[in-house]
Every structure is written in C-alpha cells, then in structure tokens.
Amino acid sequence: xxxxxxSALALLLSSVLFYTVVRVIYNxxxxxxxxxxGPLSWRALRFxxxxxxxxxxxxxxIKRLHEQYGPIVRVAPDELSFTDPAAxxxxxxxxxxxxxxxxxxxxxxxxxxxxSASEPDHGRxxxxxxxxFSEKSVYEQEAMTKGHIDLLIRKxxxxxxxxxxxxxxxxxxxxxxxxxxxxxxxxFIWGSSFKCLxxxxxxPWIQIIAQFKVALIVGAFKFYPPLDAILTFITPKSAxxxxxxxxxTTEDKISERLTRSKGRKDVMSYMIAxxxxxxxxxxxxxxxxxNSMLLVAAGSxxxxxxxxxxxxxxxxxxxxxxxxxxxVRTTYPEEDDITGVSLNSLPYLNAVLQEALRLCPTxxxxxxxxxxxxxxxxxxxxxxEGTVVSIPQWATYQSPSNYYxxxxxxxxxxxxxxxxxxxxxxxxxxxxxxxxxxGPHNCPGRTLAYLEMRxxxxxxxxxxxxxxxxGMDLPRWEQQEIFWFWDKEPTKVKIxxxx
Numbered sequence: 001x002x003x004x005x006x007s008a009l010a011l012l013l014s015s016v017l018f019y020t021v022v023r024v025i026y027n028x029x030x031x032x033x034x035x036x037x038g039p040l041s042w043r044a045l046r047f048x049x050x051x052x053x054x055x056x057x058x059x060x061x062i063k064r065l066h067e068q069y070g071p072i073v074r075v076a077p078d079e080l081s082f083t084d085p086a087a088x089x090x091x092x093x094x095x096x097x098x099x100x101x102x103x104x105x106x107x108x109x110x111x112x113x114x115x116s117a118s119e120p121d122h123g124r125x126x127x128x129x130x131x132x133f134s135e136k137s138v139y140e141q142e143a144m145t146k147g148h149i150d151l152l153i154r155k156x157x158x159x160x161x162x163x164x165x166x167x168x169x170x171x172x173x174x175x176x177x178x179x180x181x182x183x184x185x186x187x188f189i190w191g192s193s194f195k196c197l198x199x200x201x202x203x204p205w206i207q208i209i210a211q212f213k214v215a216l217i218v219g220a221f222k223f224y225p226p227l228d229a230i231l232t233f234i235t236p237k238s239a240x241x242x243x244x245x246x247x248x249t250t251e252d253k254i255s256e257r258l259t260r261s262k263g264r265k266d267v268m269s270y271m272i273a274x275x276x277x278x279x280x281x282x283x284x285x286x287x288x289x290x291n292s293m294l295l296v297a298a299g300s301x302x303x304x305x306x307x308x309x310x311x312x313x314x315x316x317x318x319x320x321x322x323x324x325x326x327x328v329r330t331t332y333p334e335e336d337d338i339t340g341v342s343l344n345s346l347p348y349l350n351a352v353l354q355e356a357l358r359l360c361p362t363x364x365x366x367x368x369x370x371x372x373x374x375x376x377x378x379x380x381x382x383x384x385e386g387t388v389v390s391i392p393q394w395a396t397y398q399s400p401s402n403y404y405x406x407x408x409x410x411x412x413x414x415x416x417x418x419x420x421x422x423x424x425x426x427x428x429x430x431x432x433x434x435x436x437x438x439g440p441h442n443c444p445g446r447t448l449a450y451l452e453m454r455x456x457x458x459x460x461x462x463x464x465x466x467x468x469x470x471g472m473d474l475p476r477w478e479q480q481e482i483f484w485f486w487d488k489e490p491t492k493v494k495i496x497x498x499x
Contacts, residue, residue, distance in 0.1 A: 027077040032384045038065065038074035049076045050220045056213075056481030059364040063395035071401065072381070079388035081366060083396040084379040085432035091378060091389055092439035095119065096369035099388050101222040109247070111286035113294055125291060126444065128281050132270040133444040138451055142340050144264065145184055145448075149455050151197045152180040153463050160497055168496035170469045173311055174488055177304045177456070178206050184452055185299035189292050190253045191266040204245055205296070213483045214243070250293045254285070267295065299445050301485050302362035303452045308488055309360025310352055310457055312477050313409035315468050315493065320411060324348055325461045329498075335462060343454040351411035353453050357435040358397045359409060364482050366390025367437060393435065394482075402429040407478075464495040 024044045028034065034043075042048045042065075052058045062081055065073045071084040082091075103116040112121045131137060156171065163169040179196035182203060187193040194203040257268045271288055274281045283291075314321040327348045332338050343349060371378075371387040378389050398406045404413070404425050413425040420426055436443040443449075460466070468474060475489035 031077060033074055033078065033080065033387065036072055036074040036080060037069045042076060043074050044077065046076045046223050049079070050223055054217050054220050056483050056487060059392055059394040059482045062366075062392045063398055066392075066395045066399060071399075072379070076388070078386060079368070079390075080378075080383070081395070082379055082389065082391050083399045083402065083432075085396070085402065085429045087379040087389070087391050088431070088434055088438060090376070091369050091391065092367070092434075092437055092441065094376065095440055096372060096376070096389070099368055099370045101219060102368055109286060109290045111284060111290050113287070113290040115294065122441070124281055125283070125287070126440070128271060128274040128283055129267065129291075129444055132265075132267040133447065135447050137265070138447045139340060140265065141188060141448075142451065144187055145340075145451060146455060148180055148183045148187065148193065148197060149452075149459055151183075152176060152456070153459055155197055155200060156464065156495060157497065160495065168494055170472075170492050170494050172490045173493045174304070174308055174491045175202070177307045178202070178300070180456060181300040181303045181307075181452065182206060182296075184303075185296050186253070187266070188299070188448065189267045189295055190257050191260065191263055191268065192253065192256065203249075204242065205249060206300075213487075216483050246293065247289070250289050250296075254289055254292065267292065295445070298443070299448065302443070302445070303449050303456075305360055305362045305486055305488065306353060306356050306449070306453050307456055308491060309477065310356035310453075311460075311466070311493065312474055312491060313356065313359060314352065315466060315474060317409055318467070320352075320409070321461075321466070324352055324457075325465075328458050328461050332458075332462060335459070338455070338458055338462065340451045340455060343458055346454075346458070347415055348411060349454060349458060351414040353450070353457065354414040354433070355409055355411045358403070358433060359407075360477060360486070361393035361397060361435055363484070364392070364394035364486065365484060366392040367441075396432050399432075402432040404428055463498055465498050467494050469494040 027044050028040070031043075039048070049058070052061050062073070062075060065075065066081065066083050071082060073081045075081045097119070098115070112118070114122060114125055117125060156169075156176065159171060160167070160169045179200070179202070182196050182205060183193035194205060196203050196206070254268075257266075258272070268288070271283050274283060314324065327346055328338075331342075331346060368388050368390040371383050371385050371389060373385045375382060375384050377383070383389065396402060400406055404410075404427065410425070413428055416423040416425045416428075436446040436449070469492055472492050474491055477486075480489060481487040
C-alpha cells in the first residue's frame with residue numbers, strides 16, 4: 001500500500017483537533033481549577049493569555065478581569081491570579097518556584113542567574129550579593145550617588161541657561177532620569193558609569209526595554225515546546241544585534257573591573273571577595289556577567305519608573321506638588337543639608353514615593369510561582385500541585401477592595417495612622433502593598449532604590465519649579481503598554497530656576 005501524504009496530513013490534523021477538543025472540555029469541566037471563574041476562552045486554553053502578553057496588554061487585561069470576576073481569577077487552564085493581600089505571604093515567603101516558562105536564560109549565556117537559578121544557586125547568589133545591598137553598604141556609596149545626581153542638576157541648569165529665554169526650558173524628564181539612574185547603577189555595580197550625563201547622550205543599554213519585548217515573545221514560545229525548539233533555529237542573527245551589544249558592554253565592564261584592585265567598593269568587590277574567601281560561594285565569570293546585567297537593567301528601570309510616575313502625578317496635581325516643594329525647601333535652607341538619612345524623615349516626600357509606586361508599580365505584572373508537590377493553601381484556598389499563582393501588582397493596587405479611590409493620586413493615604421477612625425483611608429490595605437516583593441526572591445535593591453528616589457526627587461523640587469508646558473500634555477500613564485516593565489513614553493516638562 002502506497003503512502004498517501006494527503007491522508008497522513010488529514011489524519012494528523014484530525015488527531016490534533018480531537019486532542020484539542022478533549023483538552024478544552026477537560027479544562028472547562030473536569031480540571032481541578034474548574035470551580036474558579038474567568039473568561040471561558042482563558043479557562044479553556046493558554047493561547048488568549050499568551051496573545052495578550054505579547055501585545056503589551058496583559059497586566060491591563062488582568063486588572064479588568066479582576067474588576068469583573070473578583071479577587072481570584074482563572075487566567076489560564078492551570079493559573080490563578082489573586083488580588084487578596086493574604087496571598088502575598090502564602091506565595092512568596094514559602095519559596096514556591098518559578099514555573100519553567102519564566103526561568104529564562106538570555107540567548108548567548110548558559111550560566112545561571114537570579115531568575116533562572118535553582119534554589120541552591122539562587123541562595124548562593126543572594127549570599128554573595130547581600131552585603132553589597134545592605135543598608136550600611138548602600139549608604140557608604142551615597143557620595144557616589146549624590147555625585148551623579150548633582151551632575152544631573154547641573155546639566156539641567158545648563159539646559160535652562162542655553163535656552164533662548166534664559167529663564168526656563170522644556171525637557172524630557174524620562175530621558176534625564178534614565179541618564180541618571182543608568183549612571184548610578186553602573187557605578188554601583190562595576191565602579192564605572194555609562195557617562196550618559198557627562199555626554200548628555202543615551203547609551204544603547206537604555207534601549208533595553210526593547211529586549212524585554214523580545215524576551216516576552218521568546219517566553220511565549222516556551223508554552224509550546226515544539227515551537228520553542230524551532231525558534232532557536234529560525235531567529236536571524238540581525239534580530240539579536242542589540243542583545244549582543246549589551247553582552248559586549250557587560251563583558252568589557254567586567255574585564256575592566258577585574259583589572260582594578262583598588263578603589264571604592266562596588267558590587268563586584270563583593271563577588272571578587274567571595275571567590276577569594278570561600279569555594280562554597282564561588283561565582284563564575286559568566287555568572288558575574290549575567291547577574292550584573294540583570295541588576296543594571298532592573299536597578300535603572302525601577303527607579304526611573306518610580307521617579308517618572310511621581311513627577312507625572314505631581315504635575316497633574318499642582319497643589320500636591322506645592323506641598324512637597326514647601327516641605328523640601330523649608331526643611332533644607334542649604335542644599336548641602338540634603339542627605340539620604342535626613343530625607344528618610346520627610347513625611348510628604350516619602351508618601352509621594354509610596355503613592356507613585358502604588359500607581360506606577362515597577363513590575364505591574366505578577367511574579368508567577370508554582371504550587372509545589374502535595375499542594376498548598378493560598379488566601380484560604382487549597383490548590384493542587386502545579387497550579388501557577390501570582391499577585392499582579394497593577395491590579396492589586398487598583399482594586400477598590402484594597403484602596404479607597406484607587407485610581408487617584410493621594411499621598412495623604414500613607415500619612416494616616418491605622419487608629420484614625422475618621423480618615424477616609426482607614427480601611428486601605430497597606431499589607432497589599434509590596435512593591436519590592438517579599439520572601440527570599442524579593443528585590444535586593446530596595447535600599448538603593450529609595451536612596452536614589454529620595455535624593456533625585458528632593459533635589460529636583462529644591463532646584464526647579466516644574467509645570468506642564470503650555471500647549472502640551474503628559475502621556476496617559478495608565479494607557480502605556482507593559483512588556484514586563486512599563487513601555488514609558490517621553491514626558492515633556494517645563495523647568496525653571498527656583499533660586
């Protein structure tokens with residue numbers, strides 16, 4: 001009997017269709033998560049989730065789903081999303097592992113990193129990095145941090161001075177915040193900055209958000225292993241050019257740093273010291289490269305997001321901006337008095353930053369984890385092993401069940417004592433707010449981020465009067481696409497010398 005390709009293809013397609021129909025029926029009716037609500041198509045197949053993810057709309061869509069279905073939504077056949085604050089401590093401190101699809105290794109590097117690592121390797125990395133990100137170490141680098149921020153301020157003054165009016169200038173604060181945060185984090189990690197502020201010029205690294213778009217697409221294919229395997233072979237080298245440039249910069253930074261034996265401590269100092277002190281906590285050259293790259297990307301992007309978000313909402317609420325201006329300028333008659341430690345005690349400044357992190361979370365999506373063998377309870381619901389769970393920060397912080405008037409910029413909500421029964425914000429769920437996550441996989445850079453945010457925002461309002469330029473408007477923050485991080489749009493601000 002002769003082989004008939006047409007009949008074989010028809011049989012294959014029929015088999016795939018039959019399997020898909022059976023799987024859809026199982027997912028909707030018989031799956032252990034069948035009792036949890038969500039859109040029918042999302043409960044039936046993973047594809048709607050994946051399609052929304054690569055379009056940059058996933059956190060927005062999940063927010064709308066929670067508004068429709070409540071605090072628990074089934075967003076895929078095997079995945080639940082929670083906005084109940086109780087889920088924070090049930091998921092993240094328990095050391096649930098990242099699902100396979102989210103344990104990514106960037107192309108070109110086989111070494112483990114803070115995201116892809118096994119628990120023993122992750123613990124090793126955190127043990128090495130913890131001293132570098134301690135409060136003591138971060139404040140030892142305050143002079144370096146202030147040096148870059150003071151350069152930011154000088155460059156902005158020069159921009160005003162070179163403007164034809166000599167009184168004011170319109171600047172893109174997204175660009176300037178990017179310059180400053182990249183320079184700080186580069187110096188913090190490697191002991192040398194990107195010199196963006198010196199040259200008033202973007203470094204190609206700043207375009208890293210484009211790489212997160214690519215990473216999401218690559219991650220989407222991981223839900224379909226046969227396609228994932230094919231992708232490796234069909235991706236043209238030209239599509240990876242920007243990533244190779246980032247790797248080359250990282251390799252050069254590491255090489256240059258390893259030749260220096262003296263100077264101010266940086267994160268590399270602790271990596272080098274670990275290799276000299278203990279084979280148990282040895283970190284390889286490739287591991288240095290990939291982990292420092294991730295720290296630079298996350299450290300710069302998160303601070304830029306918070307600063308841009310704070311500036312955005314302050315400009316839309318001039319009365320609140322003036323409260324902050326008065327607090328900073330009356331507290332500090334002289335600029336030299338502005339220090340990281342003293343800024344900790346400015347209530348309105350810190351409330352503004354808290355509210356900015358709530359409305360503009362640096363990671364708007366959920367950090368997904370997988371229920372371990374034997375199952376576990378999350379927010380009072382016992383879930384079977386293999387279930388993927390997360391708390392989407394954007395949806396959680398925008399939920400009326402967690403915050404009064406959640407879409408409004410109200411720094412005052414963070415100034416209210418829980419015992420104040422007369423406050424409109426007395427029922428706000430402060431335990432829902434964990435912008436740097438919690439548990440062993442939380443962000444190690446929290447102290448550095450707050451030091452940068454406080455110093456930059458305080459010095460901006462001390463030096464400059466800011467307003468929305470006439471005839472222009474700010475981007476609608478809540479309409480920006482999200483590719484793991486916010487795909488932030490240019491933000492033009494009129495600045496003028498305050499002194």
